[in-house]
Amino acid sequence: GARAFDDPEMLLSTYAEAPAHCIVTDIMMGDIDGFSFADRIRAMDPAIAIVFMTAWPTTANAVDSVRRYGGLDYLEKPLDEARLLAAVAEGVTWSRQQRGIRARTEGLSRRERQVFDLLVQGHSNKAVAAILALSPKTVEDHRAAIVAKTGANGLAQLIALAQ
Structure with a gap:
């Protein structure tokens, strides 16, 4: 099931107990931006899929969200619900595949x-x-x-x- 967090620090502090397959995050938040958040969550879980969203889209941020921060998608607000659901479904599938690969290759030196x-x-x-x-x-x-x-x-x- 899905769970909402108002504060990215709260998600980061509880993530280890309840990891997810896909996170949808805004780029502009309070004390931490979506890209810094992505770096921190990815350090904890390389197999997490991340979908970025923003009310202020720029080409540079769209490119960065994928190339530098491993984002699966970059959505503009107001969100297209069908596209959001498709992105999350794709993220869950990708994350499960990554976890499967890691499980089979974790024993490698x-x-x-x-x-x-x-x-x-x-x-x-x-x-x-x-x-x-x-x-x-x-x-x-x-x-x-x-x-x-x-x-x-x-x-x-x-x-x-x-x-």
Whole structure:
């Protein structure tokens, strides 16, 4: 269910006990703006979807909301209810996918995570070895460990997992 907060500090202070999949936040608030709020909530939960809204839309804020602050959407007030509901539904789906990926990849070591990230970007074992200054055999060993830990049965599933 949905829960409203008048004060972003209250949400931040209680978030750990009741995490959400999607947060809709104004850009202009009292002591904290929506972008500072987004930075703080994202530090607590990288898998939270954020939808920004504002009565004072600017192209710069729209771009920043997505590029710098990971916003899923940027809505103008008065809000279009159908678009808001669609954005929240999309946010919940995205957040659940992110949490699923994190659950399957949280057991990876730091090095395995680096190898995973490069592999799913499309780099070959040889390229990953060169980038990370490892031997191709070491990359193969890491790749085998990644497949075992994530339950994926090959590169295609690893890429699907990362998307």
